[in-house]
Amino acid sequence: MPETVISAQNLDLTFETNDGPVHALKDITLDIAEGEFVSLIGPSGCGKTTLLRVIADLEKPTGGTMSVNGMTPEQARLARAYGYVFQQAALLPWRTIEDNVGLPLEVMGLDRATRTERIRSNLALVNLAGFEKKFPWQLSGGMQQRASIARALAVEPAMLLMDEPFGALDEIVRDHLNEQLLKLWAKTKKTVVFVTHSIPEAVFLSTRIVVMSPRPGRIHEIIDCDLGPDRPLDIRETPEFLKIAHQVREGLKAGHSYDE
Amino acid sequence: MSLFRPNWQALAALLATLLSLTALPYTAGMSAQFSLAVAVLLAAGAIVSMLRLAAGLEALVLLVASFGAASMLIAGLAGATGTASAGYFASLVAAWLLGWRLVTVLSGDGSRTGQTAGIVAITVPALFGIWVLILWECIVRGAGVPFVLLPPPSAIGLRIGNSLPILAADFRQTVLKAVLFGYVVGSLTGFLVAILADRFRFFANGLLPVGNMVSALPMIGIAPVMVIWFGFDWQSKAAVVIVMTFFPMLVNTLAGLAASSDMERDLMRTYGAGHWQVLMKLRLHAAMPFIFNALKINSTLALIGAIVAEFFGTPIVGMGFRISTEVGRMNLDMVWAEIALAAVVGSLFYGALALLERTVTFWHPSYRR
Numbered sequence: 112m113p114e115t116v117i118s119a120q121n122l123d124l125t126f127e128t129n130d131g132p133v134h135a136l137k138d139i140t141l142d143i144a145e146g147e148f149v150s151l152i153g154p155s156g157c158g159k160t161t162l163l164r165v166i167a168d169l170e171k172p173t174g175g176t177m178s179v180n181g182m183t184p185e186q187a188r189l190a191r192a193y194g195y196v197f198q199q200a201a202l203l204p205w206r207t208i209e210d211n212v213g214l215p216l217e218v219m220g221l222d223r224a225t226r227t228e229r230i231r232s233n234l235a236l237v238n239l240a241g242f243e244k245k246f247p248w249q250l251s252g253g254m255q256q257r258a259s260i261a262r263a264l265a266v267e268p269a270m271l272l273m274d275e276p277f278g279a280l281d282e283i284v285r286d287h288l289n290e291q292l293l294k295l296w297a298k299t300k301k302t303v304v305f306v307t308h309s310i311p312e313a314v315f316l317s318t319r320i321v322v323m324s325p326r327p328g329r330i331h332e333i334i335d336c337d338l339g340p341d342r343p344l345d346i347r348e349t350p351e352f353l354k355i356a357h358q359v360r361e362g363l364k365a366g367h368s369y370d371e
Numbered sequence: 372m373s374l375f376r377p378n379w380q381a382l383a384a385l386l387a388t389l390l391s392l393t394a395l396p397y398t399a400g401m402s403a404q405f406s407l408a409v410a411v412l413l414a415a416g417a418i419v420s421m422l423r424l425a426a427g428l429e430a431l432v433l434l435v436a437s438f439g440a441a442s443m444l445i446a447g448l449a450g451a452t453g454t455a456s457a458g459y460f461a462s463l464v465a466a467w468l469l470g471w472r473l474v475t476v477l478s479g480d481g482s483r484t485g486q487t488a489g490i491v492a493i494t495v496p497a498l499f500g501i502w503v504l505i506l507w508e509c510i511v512r513g514a515g516v517p518f519v520l521l522p523p524p525s526a527i528g529l530r531i532g533n534s535l536p537i538l539a540a541d542f543r544q545t546v547l548k549a550v551l552f553g554y555v556v557g558s559l560t561g562f563l564v565a566i567l568a569d570r571f572r573f574f575a576n577g578l579l580p581v582g583n584m585v586s587a588l589p590m591i592g593i594a595p596v597m598v599i600w601f602g603f604d605w606q607s608k609a610a611v612v613i614v615m616t617f618f619p620m621l622v623n624t625l626a627g628l629a630a631s632s633d634m635e636r637d638l639m640r641t642y643g644a645g646h647w648q649v650l651m652k653l654r655l656h657a658a659m660p661f662i663f664n665a666l667k668i669n670s671t672l673a674l675i676g677a678i679v680a681e682f683f684g685t686p687i688v689g690m691g692f693r694i695s696t697e698v699g700r701m702n703l704d705m706v707w708a709e710i711a712l713a714a715v716v717g718s719l720f721y722g723a724l725a726l727l728e729r730t731v732t733f734w735h736p737s738y739r740r
C-alpha cells in the first residue's frame with residue numbers, strides 16, 4: 112500500500128475581499144498517495160487553483176488541516192518537496208533558457224557541475240536540447256511551457272503540482288505534451304496533482320479525477336480512472352475511455368447549477 | 372516613363388529662387404552678379420535633381436547646390452550685417468528646401484539594409500543640426516538682430532575657440548566636481564535607502580511623505596542654505612544635486628521593486644528563496660527599467676541643479692558663475708558658449724545612459740530583437 116503524501120482534512124478557505132468574504136474552499140477532504148496522478152477538474156472559480164496553492168503553501172487555509180509528506184505545507188515548501196508549474200511559463204526574460212532552468216538550482220545553492228548536468232538532462236527530457244542559449248521570448252508558447260516544466264523537474268521533486276500547464280496551447284501541441292508528461296510520470300513515478308478544464312486530458316492522464324463544484328468550492332465526486340500504464344493517444348476512442356469521460360461530464364453537470 | 376520626376380521641395384525651391392530675383396542684390400556686400408550666381412546654382416540644383424538620376428547622384432547634386440548656395444549666402448554677409456533684402460531670405464529658403472530634399476532622398480523609402488540605415492541614422496540628424504545653425508547665422512546677421520538678443524553661432528563658436536581654458540576650468544568645477552559627485556552620491560543613496568525601505572516597510576511609509584515634501588521644495592530656496600552649511604566651493608553645489616537626485620531615485624526604485632509579477636514572486640517562493648535571493652535574482656532585474664529612468668531624469672536635474680546653485684555664491688569659476696557674471700557684462704557670446712557646453716555635456720551624459728540602458732535591459736520588450 113503506497114504511502115499518503117498529501118492529506119487534506121476538512122479544509123476551508125475564505126478570502127476577505129472588499130466586496131465581502133469569498134468562500135473559495137469548503138470542507139475539502141482528500142488523500143493522495145505516492146505515485147498517483149490526480150486531476151482536479153471543475154468549472155471556473157470552483158477553487159482548483161486555490162486548492163493547489165494551499166498544497167504549495169502559497170495560500171493559508173482558514174480552517175482544517177493540510178499535511179504534505181507528513182509535514183506542514185510550509186515545511187514541505189522549504190524542503191523543496193514539490194515543483195510547481197504555473198498556467199503561464201513565467202520564465203524570467205533576462206535569463207537564457209538554460210539559466211531559467213538553473214534558477215531554482217542556484218537558489219538551492221547547488222554547485223556549478225551539478226547545475227549544468229541537471230539543466231542538460233531536463234532540457235533533453237522536454238525535447239529542448241539545442242535551445243539552451245535562447246531567450247524565452249525567442250521561443251513559442253509551447254516551448255516556453257516545456258522549459259518551465261524542465262525548470263520544475265530540475266529540482267528533482269517527488270511531487271509535481273501543475274495548474275493548467277497546457278491551457279493556452281493548441282490541440283496538437285497539447286496532445287504531444289500530454290503524451291510526454293504521461294511517459295515522464297510512468298518513468299519517474301512522481302506524484303502529480305494536475306488542474307485542467309479538459310475532460311479528455313483528465314481522463315487520458317489521471318489515475319483519479321476529482322470533480323469540483325463552485326460557490327463554495329467543494330469536492331463533488333472522485334472518479335477512479337485507471338486505463339493501465341500503457342496509453343497511446345488512440346485510447347481516447349475506446350469505449351472504456353468514453354465511459355469514464357461520460358461519467359466525469361455527468362459529475363460536472365450535476366455539480367454545476369445553471370440557474371444563477 | 373518621363374524624364375522628369377517633380378517633387379514639391381525642388382519645385383518650391385525653384386519658385387523661391389525666381390522670387391529672389393525681384394530683389395537683387397541680396398545684400399550690400401554682394402554684387403548683383405554674385406547674387407545671380409547663387410540663384411543660378413539653386414535653380415540648376417533644383418532642376419537637375421528632378422531628373423531621373425541614381426539616388427547617390429541626386430544626393431550629390433542636392434548637397435552641392437544647397438550647401439554651396441548656403442556658404443555663398445553666409446560669405447555675402449561679410450561687412451554687410453543687417454542689409455539683407457527680401458531676395459536674400461527667399462534664396463535662403465530655397466537652399467534650405469534643397470537641404471530638406473536631400474534629407475528626404477537620404478532617408479529613402481525606409482527599405483534600407485542594416486548598413487546604410489546606420490549611416491542615415493547619423494547623417495539625417497547631423498544635417499538637421501547643421502541647417503539649424505545655417506538658418507540661425509543667416510537670419511541673425513542678415514536681419515541685424517542685436518547681439519545681446521541672440522549672437523550668431525559663428526560668434527559663439529569663435530568665443531568657444533578663444534576661451535577653451537576658461538571653459539575647461541568651468542567644466543572641471545561644475546561638472547567633474549559638483550555634478551558628478553552629487554549625482555553619484557544622490558543616486559546611490561536613493562537606491563540604497565529604497566532597498567532598505569523595501570525591506571522595512573514602516574521606513575518607506577515614514578519616508579515617502581517627507582520625500583514628496585522635499586522634492587516640492589524650490590531649489591532656489593535650498594541652494595543658499597546649502598552655501599551657508601557647506602561653504603562657497605563645489606561641496607554646497609554637490610549638496611544641492613544630492614538633494615535633487617535622491618528622491619527621484621528612491622521613488623523610482625521603490626516602484627521598480629514592485630514591478631515583478633505576483634506569479635514570478637510565487638515562483639521564487641516555491642523554491643524557498645529568502646528575501647535577499649528574491650531581490651538579487653528577480654526584483655532588482657525587473658526594477659532596472661525604472662532605475663534607468665531615474666538615472667536619466669537625474670542626469671538632467673544634476674546639471675541644472677549645479678549650474679543654478681552657482682548663482683548663489685561661488686568661487687570665481689564654474690559654469691553657473693560664468694553665466695551669471697557674463698550676463699551682467701552683456702558678454703552674451705560667453706553666456707551662449709556656456710550654454711552650448713552644458714547642452715553638449717547634458718546630451719553626452721544622457722546618451723551614454725541610454726546606451727547603457729539598452730545593454731542592461733536588453734530583455735525589455737522595447738529593446739528586444
Ligand SMILES: Nc1ncnc2c1ncn2[C@@H]1O[C@H](COP(=O)(O)OP(=O)(O)OP(=O)(O)O)[C@@H](O)[C@H]1O
Pocket residue numbers: 126127128133134135153154155156157158159160161162328
Ligand atoms: N487572492 C484572492 N483574493 C480573493 N479572492 C480570490 C483570490 N484567489 C481566488 N479568489 C476567488 O476564489 C475563488 C476560486 O478561485 P480559483 O482561482 O481557485 O478558481 P479556479 O477553479 O482555479 O478557476 P479557473 O478555472 O478559472 O482557474 C474564485 O471565486 C476567486 O474569485
Ligand SMILES: [Mg+2]
Pocket residue numbers: 159160161274
Ligand atoms: Mg485556476
